[in-house]
Amino acid sequence: MMKKKLLISAVILGASAMMLTGFDSEATVDDVIKNYTEAGKNAKEFSAAIDLAAKASVSMTSETSGTSTMSMGMSGSLNAAYLMDPLSMSVDGSLTVDAMGVGQDMAMQMYTVTGDDGGLDSYVKVTSSNAEESTGWEYSSVAADEVKQLTDLMTGNDFDLSQLPFTFTLGDSAVDVNGTSCYQLLATMTYDELKPFLIEAMSAAGEEDELDEDGWSMVDAIMSGFVINMEIDIADDTYLPAKMHIDMDGSDFTAISQLFAYSMAESAEDGSLTLPEIALDVSSLYIDAVYDYTTPVDITVPADALLAKTTDNDSNVSSIGDMVEDIAEDVSEAD
Numbered sequence: 001m002m003k004k005k006l007l008i009s010a011v012i013l014g015a016s017a018m019m020l021t022g023f024d025s026e027a028t029v030d031d032v033i034k035n036y037t038e039a040g041k042n043a044k045e046f047s048a049a050i051d052l053a054a055k056a057s058v059s060m061t062s063e064t065s066g067t068s069t070m071s072m073g074m075s076g077s078l079n080a081a082y083l084m085d086p087l088s089m090s091v092d093g094s095l096t097v098d099a100m101g102v103g104q105d106m107a108m109q110m111y112t113v114t115g116d117d118g119g120l121d122s123y124v125k126v127t128s129s130n131a132e133e134s135t136g137w138e139y140s141s142v143a144a145d146e147v148k149q150l151t152d153l154m155t156g157n158d159f160d161l162s163q164l165p166f167t168f169t170l171g172d173s174a175v176d177v178n179g180t181s182c183y184q185l186l187a188t189m190t191y192d193e194l195k196p197f198l199i200e201a202m203s204a205a206g207e208e209d210e211l212d213e214d215g216w217s218m219v220d221a222i223m224s225g226f227v228i229n230m231e232i233d234i235a236d237d238t239y240l241p242a243k244m245h246i247d248m249d250g251s252d253f254t255a256i257s258q259l260f261a262y263s264m265a266e267s268a269e270d271g272s273l274t275l276p277e278i279a280l281d282v283s284s285l286y287i288d289a290v291y292d293y294t295t296p297v298d299i300t301v302p303a304d305a306l307l308a309k310t311t312d313n314d315s316n317v318s319s320i321g322d323m324v325e326d327i328a329e330d331v332s333e334a335d
Helices: 003-015 029-042 144-155 191-204 213-223 254-263 320-333
Strands: 045-062 066-084 087-099 102-114 120-128 138-142 175-177 180-190 227-235 241-247 277-292
Touching: 029 180, 045 254, 175 227, 180 191, 180 241, 191 213, 213 254, 254 277
Parallel strands: none
Antiparallel strands: 045 066, 045 277, 066 087, 087 102, 102 120, 120 138, 175 180, 180 227, 227 241, 241 277
């Protein structure tokens, strides 16, 4: 259901990728976004260093069990590279998952390249600290008619920051990102602002019937307190992105705490339920990406990965979104 939104998020992340000499204090938000969009159309290659973290603890108190605390979290560092013509992408890096003091390390490699038929060929390998949950190279492909949609998004031909459900503001002064002077685009979005965007994305993907009224009521209840904060630092000389930061600081996770409570309710002989007291503390939830548009990019699929194309029999997927979903499943299966 969420695969198209995940794809959009991934594309936004990829597409949005000294001296304080180019900063114009008279520039407006519209000026910066317009120049950013135009600059993206001319970008031929870039890379991104990505850091992400999600850490939380849940404290539960009940009459029968007393108080217990469970911690969980995930952190990771990824290196991504993109070539626009022909479209190619690679991602490699590591993820660490921890739950109740038990940790697991995973390394991921992914190559997605344009094949001879114009479609996309994807090769994914996940190596886990638990050898039984590691995967070898796995292959999937998507048809050529899906590729133009992604190419347009990546190059800015079909992507406009002003169409996002954010109200951007511009920082008062330049910010420095690794020696590069940047304009600072800032935005905060609530779930109420995000929902129409989700509905439109699902409709465009032909998935508007995935959720009925009851389903949307559940989504509304869980996500009503969500807040998404975005910062995009755009180089003031090239108007290409230097850094992006997204977090959920200021979100209210009360609804998720209540969901935990109901899932752990104790049933009495008369059929009544006793709900434990749940306190959910989300200490960090963010993703950072630092972009590089100057270092040449080389994307070469390893020879042993190419062998998977001849050994995987059921490898075709119907869309780019399905390819993204397959990759996510490979990672989750190794968790």
